[in-house]
Structure formats: structure tokens, C-alpha cells
Amino acid sequence: MPEIRVNIIRHEDLSYNIYICDSEFGSTLNQVIQSIKPTSLVVVTDSVVSKLHLRTLLDILPKEIKTLTVQIPSGEEYKVRKTKEYIEDRILEFGMDRKGLIIALGGGVIGDVTGFVASTYMRGVSFIQVPTTLLAMIDSSIGGKVAVDTPFGKNMIGAFYQPKAVIMNIDFLNTLPVEHVRNGLAEVIKHAIISDEEFFYFLLNNKDEVINLNKEKLVKVIETSCMIKKKVVENDEKESGFRKVLNFGHTVGHAIESVSGYKILHGFAVSVGMVIESKISARMGILSSEDFEKIQKVLALYGLPTNLREVRLKPNVMNDMVKFMRGDKKSISGEIYMSLPKKIGGMIDTFSVLIEESLIVSVLKEHF
Incomplete structure (x- = not known):
């Protein structure tokens, strides 16, 4: 024919x-x-x-x-x-x-x-x-x-x-409430972790001025974050590879939002997600324990949640969280993939990696 x-x-x-x-x-x-x-x-x-x-x-x-x-x-x-x-x-x-x-x-x-x-x-x-x-x-x-x-x-x-x-x-x-300033700063911190170690330490050392929206520091935060996002998007518009690094914290974070009925602010969910995914990276021998502690420290410094208790989730939602991760658009054939940091300012070279569900469940249990 x-x-x-x-x-x-x-x-x-x-x-x-x-x-x-x-x-x-x-x-x-x-x-x-x-x-x-x-x-x-x-x-x-x-x-x-x-x-x-x-x-x-x-x-x-x-x-x-x-x-x-x-x-x-x-x-x-x-x-x-x-x-x-x-x-x-x-x-x-x-x-x-x-x-x-x-x-x-x-x-x-x-x-x-x-x-x-x-x-x-x-x-x-x-x-x-x-x-x-x-x-x-x-x-x-x-x-x-x-x-x-x-x-x-x-x-x-x-x-x-x-x-x-x-x-x-x-x-x-x-006019933005401080809770929503923190909500945005979670993604700012994410950008620093995935791409810019110097920016990470800037955030660590300038918390008061950043959280209080000092104009000079605010412009630096916005411009630096936009530059990081721009470079990723220019390299990979439709997330076929490199853009996956922006998903750091989001596999777990989206599951948190979903089981809460979207009652938890996105940045707060991603904050907890970054801690849990960083812990998974450390347990896999990718991220050092020192860098894990620094990631957890900077999030807590900005008043962001670092465990599931702080966003008022209980262990009875854990199975539903895993179910949402399986159905996430980043998963493949029901298997869960995550973008993991290998150090502050750098992500794994493959951009995402298959994670065993048993490891996810084990780390989730540690954070309830």
C-alpha cells in the first residue's frame, strides 16, 4: 500500500x-x-x-x-x-x-x-x-x-x-506574606543546590536580609535564580535530559501536595522533598553526609519544613505517597525516578536515576 x-x-x-x-x-x-x-x-x-x-x-x-x-x-x-x-x-x-x-x-x-x-x-x-x-x-x-x-x-x-x-x-x-516569601525561597535554595555552590553559601550567610526582602539582596536572589533556570531551559526546553535536574525535591514534593489535597504550599512540600531525596542520595553513597546536613540546615534556617511531621502528614499516607510517585509523569512504566544531588552545586550526571521503592519507604519512615 x-x-x-x-x-x-x-x-x-x-x-x-x-x-x-x-x-x-x-x-x-x-x-x-x-x-x-x-x-x-x-x-x-x-x-x-x-x-x-x-x-x-x-x-x-x-x-x-x-x-x-x-x-x-x-x-x-x-x-x-x-x-x-x-x-x-x-x-x-x-x-x-x-x-x-x-x-x-x-x-x-x-x-x-x-x-x-x-x-x-x-x-x-x-x-x-x-x-x-x-x-x-x-x-x-x-x-x-x-x-x-x-x-x-x-x-x-x-x-x-x-x-x-x-x-x-x-x-x-x-504585599507578600512571609509564609509565601519562604514558599518561594524553597525553589531559590533548590536552584543553588542543583547548580551554584557560591549562591548556596550566599543564602546561608544572608538569611535576615533575604527573608526581609532587602532590595539589593532580593534583586541578586531573583536574578541569580532566573539565570540558573534560563540556562537549564535553554539547554533542554522539553525535559528530555538536563532539565530533569529542576525536578530535585519534586518527586516526593508532588506526592506530598497530592496526598494533602493541595493544602500544603508547593515550596514547603518541595523543601521536605529535597530533604528526603537528599537523604536517599546519601544512603546510595552519592551525596556526602556533610552536604546532606548543610542542605537540611539551610532549609531550616529559612523556616522551611524538613520532615513530614512539620507539614502535618501522618504515616498512614505513606502508601498513597508511593502510589502518587509511581504515577508521576517523571516515572517510567510505574518505576520511580529521581533527580539527585551529588554535591552542593551539582547533580548526578545521568540527571535522573531509578530508585528502589524499599529505599524510598525506609527514608520516608525516618521523616514522619
Whole structure:
């Protein structure tokens, strides 16, 4: 029978800028919008961020461009398919065409679900990330991972879809509760562990100024973290190899979030995940006990949890945690893989490694 080949060779430039702003936020945002030349604008935000920063954003946007605001409830429990459907229906009612632009104003949940909407609305429209939390600024807004959660696990339905720009206003962080500052700092510490020993010791030695958002130290933290994430994403956009190092702490961390019904902050779950996965690395003879202790120390120093008791999980969830790890998108044929540190500032050369369930269970038991 005949065989016909369809040759599609892509040569796309998906590059974009990350802008770390304060007073120049408005002019930067307007310049980016004007360069895109959208026929209409949609701003997606949540019920908390809308009270704090929506008016600031709307006052900046070009008045001649028709604009819709879509607000959803705040919280990880709303990062689901029903929310995506609701946003899409509002945009369809509004009548945005393929030349429209969507702006994600909020934290990681808003960025993830809005980016996923942009990736599928009319088979793809432009969007801009305007992150308002530390976690979103240094991690989730960069790299193009967009997704929603399901009862079967976190971020199980999604896509890789890059924004046209990431534009952050560090003054937005002045309204961030200290718990959410710590939430973001967990991912900052992760970046240091996987890639930058000097940055790790900077964090260890500058805790008070960092946690209190000293502007000079804050800009260094954000810029360094963004540079680490950028280099990884540039090397491996769709996680076929090197990008797996960013999953450090996330195999266990996502399981923690899942068994809690997403009631535990992402950074807190990842913090515990990093301790447990570092302990697994040490038990496998990869990470030294000294470096394990330093990792645990810096997380505790920043007020982050280092065991499962601190996030109020009990041993009766352990089997469910392992089940979620088996079903995680990083697993292969139901076998659990993890990205493990070999030292502070460096990960294993294979980027991820198969972990025996008996070892996972043993280490989990130590941390309840």
C-alpha cells in the first residue's frame, strides 16, 4: 500500500526576555504590548491578587485596546480543568481572536493555568507572564511548563508553551506574606543546590536580609535564580535530559501536595522533598553526609519544613505517597525516578536515576 511522508521541520525562535523591574514596570509592560500589537487583551488573575495589584495593571494598559478581566478563586485547588474551561468560555464570549494577548497576573497557579489556556485557545495565542509571588518570579513563570492538576497527580495535563515575555515588578513582593516569601525561597535554595555552590553559601550567610526582602539582596536572589533556570531551559526546553535536574525535591514534593489535597504550599512540600531525596542520595553513597546536613540546615534556617511531621502528614499516607510517585509523569512504566544531588552545586550526571521503592519507604519512615 502507498506510504506518504509529511515533512515538517521547525525552525522557530521562541526566545523572550525576563524583565526585573520596579519603577519602570509600567513602561516596560507597555513597550512589550506595543511590540506584539494585539487586537484585544485578556487579564487573568485571582481573588487575592485582584485586590492588591489589578488596578495598578489596568491603569497601565493601553486604553485603546479592548480589555477583559477574568478572575478565579485563589488557591492550588482551583488549578484544575474546570477552571481552564471557565476561563476559555469567558474569553470566547468576549470574542478574542488569534491576534489577542493574554496576561497572567498572579502566582504559579495563575501562570500555569493561564499559560495552558493560551496554548490551546484557537490552537495557540500570545501570552505574557506578570508574576506577583517570589516563587512565580524565580521559577514557574520561566520555561514554558503550563498545566493543571488532576485527582491522579499534579500537573498531569499540560503543555510546553513559552510566553512572549516575563515582566516582574519586585515592589509587588511588598504585599507578600512571609509564609509565601519562604514558599518561594524553597525553589531559590533548590536552584543553588542543583547548580551554584557560591549562591548556596550566599543564602546561608544572608538569611535576615533575604527573608526581609532587602532590595539589593532580593534583586541578586531573583536574578541569580532566573539565570540558573534560563540556562537549564535553554539547554533542554522539553525535559528530555538536563532539565530533569529542576525536578530535585519534586518527586516526593508532588506526592506530598497530592496526598494533602493541595493544602500544603508547593515550596514547603518541595523543601521536605529535597530533604528526603537528599537523604536517599546519601544512603546510595552519592551525596556526602556533610552536604546532606548543610542542605537540611539551610532549609531550616529559612523556616522551611524538613520532615513530614512539620507539614502535618501522618504515616498512614505513606502508601498513597508511593502510589502518587509511581504515577508521576517523571516515572517510567510505574518505576520511580529521581533527580539527585551529588554535591552542593551539582547533580548526578545521568540527571535522573531509578530508585528502589524499599529505599524510598525506609527514608520516608525516618521523616514522619
